[in-house]
Amino acid sequence: MKNYLILPAVLFSVAMGYSQKNKNAYELASPNGQNKIKFELVKNAPKYAVSHGKTEVITPSEMGFLLKGNEDLSSNFEIKGAKTSSFDETWEQVWGEKKNIRNNYNQLVVDLQQKTGNKRKLQIQFRAFDDGVAFRYVYPKQNVKDSIFIMDEKTTFNLKEDGKAWWIPANRENRDEYLFKDAPVSTLDTVLTPLTIESKSGLALSFHEANLIDFASMTLVNNRGTELKSDLVPWPDGVKVRVKDTFTSSWRTIQIGENPGELITSYLVLNLNEPNKLKNTNSYFKPYKYLGIWWGMHIGKYTFWESDKQGATTKNAEAYIDFTAKEGFNHLLIEGWNKGWTPGWYENRMHMFSFTKSADNFDLEKVVEYGKKKNIELIGYHETGSNLINYLKEVDEGFALYKKLGIHTVKIGHVGSKLNMKQMHFGQFGVNYFRYILEKAAQYDLAVLYHESIKDTGERRTFPNMVSREAARGQEYNAWSEGNPPNHLSIIPFTRLLSGPMDFTPGIFDVEVKQGYPGKRIQGTVGQQLALYVVLYSPIQMLADLPENYEGKPALQFLKDVPTDWEDTKIVEGKIGEYITTARKDRNSADWYLGTLTNEKPRNVEVSLSFLDPNATYEAQIYVDAEGTDQTHNPEAVAISKKTVKASDKLQLKLGGAGGGAVRFKKL
Numbered sequence: 292m293k294n295y296l297i298l299p300a301v302l303f304s305v306a307m308g309y310s311q312k313n314k315n316a317y318e319l320a321s322p323n324g325q326n327k328i329k330f331e332l333v334k335n336a337p338k339y340a341v342s343h344g345k346t347e348v349i350t351p352s353e354m355g356f357l358l359k360g361n362e363d364l365s366s367n368f369e370i371k372g373a374k375t376s377s378f379d380e381t382w383e384q385v386w387g388e389k390k391n392i393r394n395n396y397n398q399l400v401v402d403l404q405q406k407t408g409n410k411r412k413l414q415i416q417f418r419a420f421d422d423g424v425a426f427r428y429v430y431p432k433q434n435v436k437d438s439i440f441i442m443d444e445k446t447t448f449n450l451k452e453d454g455k456a457w458w459i460p461a462n463r464e465n466r467d468e469y470l471f472k473d474a475p476v477s478t479l480d481t482v483l484t485p486l487t488i489e490s491k492s493g494l495a496l497s498f499h500e501a502n503l504i505d506f507a508s509m510t511l512v513n514n515r516g517t518e519l520k521s522d523l524v525p526w527p528d529g530v531k532v533r534v535k536d537t538f539t540s541s542w543r544t545i546q547i548g549e550n551p552g553e554l555i556t557s558y559l560v561l562n563l564n565e566p567n568k569l570k571n572t573n574s575y576f577k578p579y580k581y582l583g584i585w586w587g588m589h590i591g592k593y594t595f596w597e598s599d600k601q602g603a604t605t606k607n608a609e610a611y612i613d614f615t616a617k618e619g620f621n622h623l624l625i626e627g628w629n630k631g632w633t634p635g636w637y638e639n640r641m642h643m644f645s646f647t648k649s650a651d652n653f654d655l656e657k658v659v660e661y662g663k664k665k666n667i668e669l670i671g672y673h674e675t676g677s678n679l680i681n682y683l684k685e686v687d688e689g690f691a692l693y694k695k696l697g698i699h700t701v702k703i704g705h706v707g708s709k710l711n712m713k714q715m716h717f718g719q720f721g722v723n724y725f726r727y728i729l730e731k732a733a734q735y736d737l738a739v740l741y742h743e744s745i746k747d748t749g750e751r752r753t754f755p756n757m758v759s760r761e762a763a764r765g766q767e768y769n770a771w772s773e774g775n776p777p778n779h780l781s782i783i784p785f786t787r788l789l790s791g792p793m794d795f796t797p798g799i800f801d802v803e804v805k806q807g808y809p810g811k812r813i814q815g816t817v818g819q820q821l822a823l824y825v826v827l828y829s830p831i832q833m834l835a836d837l838p839e840n841y842e843g844k845p846a847l848q849f850l851k852d853v854p855t856d857w858e859d860t861k862i863v864e865g866k867i868g869e870y871i872t873t874a875r876k877d878r879n880s881a882d883w884y885l886g887t888l889t890n891e892k893p894r895n896v897e898v899s900l901s902f903l904d905p906n907a908t909y910e911a912q913i914y915v916d917a918e919g920t921d922q923t924h925n926p927e928a929v930a931i932s933k934k935t936v937k938a939s940d941k942l943q944l945k946l947g948g949a950g951g952g953a954v955r956f957k958k959l
Contacts, residue, residue, distance in 0.1 A: 308397035321419040347451040359440035422557040423546035441532035450517040454490035461510035495548040501563035503541040508717035524717040552862030564749040576738040578830035578856040583624030589770035590807030596632035603627035614838040616665035624670040642676040646689030677707025690735040705743035747791030777949035778890040797823035818916040819951030825886025881958040888951030903938040915952030922949035
């Protein structure tokens, strides 16, 4: 049910979260009154400030842009009008971590015009939610008839106080596959968003953006002290954004929580995107789990290319299909199926792949038909090598082939420091490319899984065929690098995962990677791997290990049971970089699932089961680190037990160092 309320200026009232301080100052409050945005023209320059209760979060901060020719679009303004409105709806996700999401905010729209020169107009839209605030810029069509070149965005976020930030660098050459570090805000350089901060006042904050369309991605640079500034990712010539006649920036978002867990259950970024534009997604995509000819290549058992160790062969594919069907799963990813894979391909600038021709020893049509007999659908794979000139020539033909064969998901990779050797992944060119491919995929009834992509800004609400993406440092780094340290998994739920689903590829049972490269392994236990299916959200989850490592393992039952589509999500407890406990309710049954994991320190976890139905009894099916297990002592041992519980109970779980556990609560 939707409820719109738009009031004329004479009826502005504090009751709806709005007040006018003077002719140049306005204040907007969230529906519960906790979050407030103050807007003011100070010496004809727009500034805003944010508070939460009695706590100042952002002190007066700059707004606006610098245009080509050193034209300043951040000063010399007067207010031409202001209006407010309220909005309250509850909408249903096609799939997601929460089925029904409330979108409730108060809005202030301020129309500005410069007094002299070109007398350019600029509209600033503010929204105040109970879980944070957001604003964006709209440059409307006006009398100035030239193209618009944005050279810089002058928006700042002047934090009232310092705090601990969890950050990764905005190294535009290598996307965002870094380990998160923590440091005071005052010591940061240039960082990617989402940027998570625990302020000295105790608030948890996340700075990000929403609904990024035809604009450059925002990174944040430390200006001075605790002032962060928007730093748009540029084109090769230094221009940040180039448009004609008009532009609308992405929303600059500040999520605010009393504790870090509240950031995870904030849906502010999703709410700032447009409603679903695809009405038929359910006809070709429903959340699922999948296996793949994938991990074997990363650990060196197989190769991506044609060789005596070639992974993508018809013979291997049929064996994987047999195993996938035997264990009750329905999807299989096969990487390296197509022509173009060669040793060192990723070092070859503008490498050429085919997206329709099968590699030697692999027959795509034959494998698809074999899969259909076993009720197994293939997941398509397109590695572009960031050579988009080649990819865009073939993408329609490649997508059409998948549609013809009944393939409904495509994983698209973009390995390479720059797109087409010159464009930043996060720049306006990349933003437009990733949106273009997403919309084109929808025309062919294809769900998309992006790797080496730009960050998520909530577009899955508008295009629910955008099902997951990498956009972070995932499991593969454990196969061939120094690996992910144990605390990585207790950081990314509070940072990267705030932007949207992640294809981390969990489920490694051979955590010591006995068939892999010497000295490479998972820095954690099998119990921790099980926990990831609940802690890290994605509507598609991989069982990433080799089939032989699942054979005869009782813990595989949890991976068979755990769903990937949820009615509700609760963060039971968590501390960034130390531990997290997450509970989720299955959308298609009365069951709840729980995942808990810790960093390198062993931990005794006491879980209140108050999230369960108070009028029901459940069988808790518990999978947790066995006694004496940690990342270096018998890390594959999982203790499996059952007990009857109810909502008034507390569950005790003992986690080893870098360990974890998972629980299914089956309603009796």
